[in-house]
Each structure stands twice: as structure tokens, then as C-alpha cells.
Amino acid sequence: MFATDEVGLAIMASTLTTVVVFVPLAFVKWTSGIFFGQLGGVISITLLASLFCALMLTPMISSQWLKGIQAQSVGGGRAGRWFFHLSEAAFTAMEGFYERSLAWALRHRLAVLGGAILLFCSSLALTPLIGTEFTPSQDSGDLSISFELPVGTRVEVTADVCRRIVALAEQTIPAAWIEHSRWRCGSMGGGFGGRSASHSGSVDLKLISIERRNRSSRDLGRAVLEKMRGWPEINRVSMSTDNRAMGRHSGGGKPIVVQVLGFDLEETSRIANEIKALADRIPGAKDASVSLDPGKPELVVDVDRLKASTLGLNVSDIVETIRTLFYGLEASTYRDGENEYRIYMRLAEERRVSMKDILDSEIGLPDGRRVRIDAVATVREAMGPLEIERKDQERMITVSLDHDDRSVGEVSDDLRRAIDTGIVLPFGVSIHFGGTVQEQQEAFRDMQLLIGLGMALVYMVMAAQFESLKHPFVIMLALPFAFTGVVFALLVSGMTFNIFSYIGMILLIGTVVNNAIVLVDYINILRARGEPLAEAVRHAGRQRLRPVLITTLTTVCGMLPLALARAEGSETWKPMGVTVVGGLSFAMVVTLLVVPVFYTLFNRDRAARGRP
Numbered sequence: 001m002f003a004t005d006e007v008g009l010a011i012m013a014s015t016l017t018t019v020v021v022f023v024p025l026a027f028v029k030w031t032s033g034i035f036f037g038q039l040g041g042v043i044s045i046t047l048l049a050s051l052f053c054a055l056m057l058t059p060m061i062s063s064q065w066l067k068g069i070q071a072q073s074v075g076g077g078r079a080g081r082w083f084f085h086l087s088e089a090a091f092t093a094m095e096g097f098y099e100r101s102l103a104w105a106l107r108h109r110l111a112v113l114g115g116a117i118l119l120f121c122s123s124l125a126l127t128p129l130i131g132t133e134f135t136p137s138q139d140s141g142d143l144s145i146s147f148e149l150p151v152g153t154r155v156e157v158t159a160d161v162c163r164r165i166v167a168l169a170e171q172t173i174p175a176a177w178i179e180h181s182r183w184r185c186g187s188m189g190g191g192f193g194g195r196s197a198s199h200s201g202s203v204d205l206k207l208i209s210i211e212r213r214n215r216s217s218r219d220l221g222r223a224v225l226e227k228m229r230g231w232p233e234i235n236r237v238s239m240s241t242d243n244r245a246m247g248r249h250s251g252g253g254k255p256i257v258v259q260v261l262g263f264d265l266e267e268t269s270r271i272a273n274e275i276k277a278l279a280d281r282i283p284g285a286k287d288a289s290v291s292l293d294p295g296k297p298e299l300v301v302d303v304d305r306l307k308a309s310t311l312g313l314n315v316s317d318i319v320e321t322i323r324t325l326f327y328g329l330e331a332s333t334y335r336d337g338e339n340e341y342r343i344y345m346r347l348a349e350e351r352r353v354s355m356k357d358i359l360d361s362e363i364g365l366p367d368g369r370r371v372r373i374d375a376v377a378t379v380r381e382a383m384g385p386l387e388i389e390r391k392d393q394e395r396m397i398t399v400s401l402d403h404d405d406r407s408v409g410e411v412s413d414d415l416r417r418a419i420d421t422g423i424v425l426p427f428g429v430s431i432h433f434g435g436t437v438q439e440q441q442e443a444f445r446d447m448q449l450l451i452g453l454g455m456a457l458v459y460m461v462m463a464a465q466f467e468s469l470k471h472p473f474v475i476m477l478a479l480p481f482a483f484t485g486v487v488f489a490l491l492v493s494g495m496t497f498n499i500f501s502y503i504g505m506i507l508l509i510g511t512v513v514n515n516a517i518v519l520v521d522y523i524n525i526l527r528a529r530g531e532p533l534a535e536a537v538r539h540a541g542r543q544r545l546r547p548v549l550i551t552t553l554t555t556v557c558g559m560l561p562l563a564l565a566r567a568e569g570s571e572t573w574k575p576m577g578v579t580v581v582g583g584l585s586f587a588m589v590v591t592l593l594v595v596p597v598f599y600t601l602f603n604r605d606r607a608a609r610g611r612p
Contacts, residue, residue: 158199179207222239276288297382540596
């Protein structure tokens with residue numbers, strides 16, 4: 001009962017601070033909600049169940065199983081006793097060293113606080129060196145190369161280019177690393193917005209798992225693309241290594257998309273080409289392309305409506321006749337056993353070769369007579385756009401680009417600054433960022449809101465538990481130094497800020513304060529028993545060193561497999577493990593020294609009459 005009463009408040013406060021951080025996750029919407037919507041509910045229920053066991057089940061079991069067992073009795077034979085005495089001596093020496101270090105820190109409080117503030121400011125200065133992205137690139141072994149040839153290229157030529165790309169890939173990538181490959185013509189896949197045309201094609205490769213090769217699929221794809229740069233027949237080319245599941249969430253296509261909106265197609269096209277020129281000069285930007293095609297050759301039939309109506313014809317009659325003669329009309333179906341063949345009716349191939357064949361064609365009149373097409377219409381050559389995109393009732397042209405050697409956030413930020421300083425927008429034209437960049441901005445905004453909300457909820461829970469506004473503030477001073485640990489960990493590991501890193505930081509808000517809660521709560525207990533402030537701080541630090549180490553090491557060891565994983569798909573969750581390990585490890589050291597110093601600054605040296 002005495003032990004439960006002594007640690008009960010600390011356990012409840014530590015658990016509830018973690019729970020309140022994860023509860024808001026259940027209400028996150030959009031893409032972040034897909035990833036983490038269920039995480040908050042599962043963790044909250046699990047922690048509440050563990051709190052019940054810690055306060056009820058564990059004391060009951062201990063009262064039954066530990067009867068008659070002396071504290072000095074050690075099982076396991078000679079080896080067990082040797083390990084116990086060795087570890088006990090190590091912990092005792094560690095406690096003595098920590099108590100002396102804490103006494104020195106209390107005598108030099110300004111130096112400790114100055115060093116801590118300098119360390120935190122240095123981490124803020126290093127933050128811009130860490131890139132940002134929506135989700136980490138996952139090496140699932142998928143490699144897709146999409147390309148475009150000149151508009152109007154026959155599909156047979158496109159198919160030949162697909163075969164050449166497959167052969168090039170098999171020469172560049174070791175054959176043992178390629179499981180299978182496929183190609184298709186007349187479809188862009190996802191590289192250029194999903195358009196279909198005879199001049200477009202894509203090649204898909206499936207590589208073996210990352211554990212069995214020493215180069216990433218992105219590096220291999222880049223090596224293939226560099227050899228394709230010299231092919232004059234290719235107008236556009238893009239590469240994607242995203243698996244299909246992640247592609248659905250991110251919308252597919254290139255990660256950085258700039259949308260140019262306006263009613264004047266010539267003006268928006270000019271602005272889009274200027275943005276492409278800026279993107280080509282930005283380090284790390286790759287394969288910038290404009291969505292608006294120059295158009296494809298087409299024949300335009302201009303009907304003289306007055307002449308047509310005089311002869312009793314309308315535009316639909318003329319259009320249907322020309323379509324039937326040159327494209328064909330399904331007249332019937334021929335069945336041969338289980339096989340079925342469609343029968344198309346149209347002119348013979350030698351009669352549909354040139355523009356003159358259209359003019360020489362005849363159309364039937366209502367009275368049975370026939371008249372040539374050139375009597376009621378003219379035919380001319382023109383260039384027609386493949387498609388016109390619209391958004392918010394305005395015409396839209398997109399500039400899409402990929403990234404390499406730099407994160408999406410760094411490239412998009414440089415491009416945004418280049419657009420702001422290098423492009424003057426005419427009246428009626430606006431620019432917006434879309435694609436993964438837009439998803440990233442929305443997700444980061446939600447995560448930052450959750451971090452702020454989590455900090456507020458943690459403070460309110462501790463204020464209710466401690467019945468004080470001062471002690472929760474002292475405890476939360478450990479949170480900035482957890483961010484310092486996160487910055488150092490991400491820099492050393494070469495990772496970026498993404499939604500999984502943010503989830504790790506949200507987790508840190510609820511766990512970092514646990515060590516400070518255990519420490520401050522026991523200081524309050526010792527002061528309530530009449531000990532002077534300095535002695536209470538030193539004794540509490542020595543007595544609570546082991547619980548602080550145990551809680552930190554158990555969490556760190558639980559996250560280490562996640563942080564050190566190298567299996568396929570580990571890139572997704574690895575940033576969360578690195579964030580928690582780095583932030584919690586660094587915050588533990590700061591908690592053991594800086595939090596006691598802050599405590600002495602916010603409390604007077606007097607014996608408390610009761611628990612503050």
C-alpha cells in the first residue's frame with residue numbers, strides 16, 4: 001500500500017498525459033486520417049488497460065507472490081548472485097555519480113541553463129538543414145518509366161521504343177535483379193496525368209527485394225533515364241518508384257505540381273513554360289514538363305450551313321456520313337463457334353488516303369440523289385489539343401517535376417521562391433501548388449495543430465493531477481530538448497520531416513514528460529516530509545534514477561527494431577522510430593539535470609506543509 005500510494009499519482013499522470021496526446025488522432029481526416037485514424041484509439045485503450053493493471057492487478061499479485069521473500073534473496077544459483085551483485089554495484093556507482101553531478105548542477109545553475117539554452121538554439125539553427133516530404137520514398141521494387149514521343153506518332157513506333165527501353169533496362173540493371181517486365185502503348189500510366197494517345201507509352205519493371213540488392217530502385221531508374229537523355233525522338237520522360245498502394249493516396253504522377261490557372265490559354269502557356277525554365281535551373285529538380293501539348297494534326301471539316309440546308313441536309317448528316325466512310329460503322333457481328341467478330345463497313349483503304357478522298361466522297365440527299373462533300377463543306381489541316389484541363393471553371397496548365405538528391409520540400413520551396421521573384425503574373429492568371437506538395441502542406445498543418453493541442457492537454461492533465469500550475473510548467477520544460485534530440489537524430493540518419501516523424505513527435509509529447517513527472521512528484525513527496533529543497537532534489541534524483549532509466553530504455557529498446565529496420569517497406573515507419581529514440585534519449589539526459597535546476601528556480605527553500 002505504501003509503494004502504491006507513493007507512485008500512484010506519478011503513474012496516473014504519466015499514463016493520462018500519453019492518452020490525451022493520442023485521442024485527437026482519432027479525429028484526423030484526409031490522408032493523415034487514413035494512416036493514423038485507428039492508431040490513436042488503439043493506443044489510448046491499451047494505455048488505459050495498462051493503467052488499471054498497474055494500479056490494481058500488479059499490487060494484488062505482488063502481495064501474494066512476494067510474501068516471505070527477503071529483499072536480499074537472489075535466485076539463479078551462483079551465476080545469478082554474481083550477476084545481481086555486479087549489476088547492483090554498477091547501478092550504485094551510477095547513482096552516486098548522478099547525485100554528485102546533480103549537486104554540481106545545483107551549484108552552477110546559470111551555467112547549466114545557459115548550456116541547455118545554447119544547445120536548444122543550435123538545434124533550431126540546424127532545422128533548415130533537414131528536408132521535408134509527405135511520406136518517405138518506399139523501395140518496394142516497383143520501377144515505372146513513362147514517355148512521350150512527338151504528337152501523332154503511330155503506335156507501332158511507340159511499341160518499338162518500349163522494346164528498346166526494356167532492352168536498355170536489362171543492360172543497365174543486373175539481370176538477376178529483375179523479376180519481370182512489361183510495357184504498354186497508348187497509355188501514359190500515371191506519369192503525365194493518365195492521358196492516352198498513340199504517341200505515349202510506359203515500361204514497368206519489378207525488381208527483387210531491397211535486401212537482395214545493394215542499389216535502390218530509384219538509383220537504378222535514374223541510371224536508365226540518363227542513358228535515354230540522348231534519344232532525340234523522346235519529348236518527355238518520367239520515372240516513378242512508388243508502389244500502387246501509396247500512389248493511390250498521393251494521387252499518382254510526379255510529386256511537385258504547379259497549377260497555372262487563367263482564361264487566356266496563350267498567357268497561361270507562356271507562364272507555364274517560364275516556370276519550367278526556372279525548374280530546370282533548380283538543384284535537385286528533375287524531368288520538368290508542361291501538361292499542354294502543342295497539339296496533334298487533324299482534319300477540320302467546315303460545313304457551309306446555308307448550302308447544306310438548301311439541299312435538305314444538316315450538319316449531323318454530313319458528320320455521320322464522313323465518320324462512316326472513313327472511320328467505319330459496325331454493321332453486324334459474325335459468330336464462328338465461341339468466337340465473335342465485329343463487321344465494320346467503310347471505304348476501301350486506297351479510297352481513304354488523302355484529303356482529296358474526303359472531298360470526292362458523296363452523301364445521299366433526302367430525294368435519293370447524291371452530292372459530293374466539297375459541294376457543302378471544305379476540309380483543312382489544323383492542330384488540335386489533346387485535352388484542355390479545367391479547375392474552378394478556369395483553364396489550367398500544370399508544370400510537373402520530380403526530385404533527386406534533395407527532398408520534395410526543399411525543391412518546392414526553392415521553386416516557390418524562384419516563381420515569386422522571377423515571374424510577373426498578368427491579370428487573370430494565378431499559380432497554385434498541387435500534387436504531393438499540397439498533401440504535405442495539409443498534413444503538416446494537421447500535425448502541427450495536434451502537437452499544439454497535445455501540449456495543451458498534457459499541461460491541463462498535469463495541472464489537475466498536481467493541483468498546481470507551476471510544477472506542470474517545470475515538467476514541460478523538457479519538451480523543447482526532446483525536439484533537439486529529434487533534430488540531431490534526423491540529421492545523423494539522413495532522414496526528413498514527414499508525417500511519420502510528426503507522429504513520433506506527438507508520441508514524444510506524452511512520453512518525455514513521464515520521467516520529469518516521476519522525478520518532480522518524488523521531490524514534492526520528500527519536501528512534504530520536511531526535507532530541505534536541495535536535499536530533496538538530490539535524494540529524489542538518486543532514488544528515481546532507476547525508474548527513469550527503466551522507462552526510457554524500455555521505450556527506446558522497443559523502438560530500436562523500427563529505427564534500425566532495413567526490410568522492404570521499413571522506410572515508411574523508420575522515421576518514427578528514429579524520432580522517438582533520438583528525442584527520448586536526449587530528453588532523458590536533459591530531464592535528469594535541467595528539470596531539477598528549473599525546479600529549484602521556481603520553488604523557495606522551505607519545507608512544504610503538504611504535497612504542493
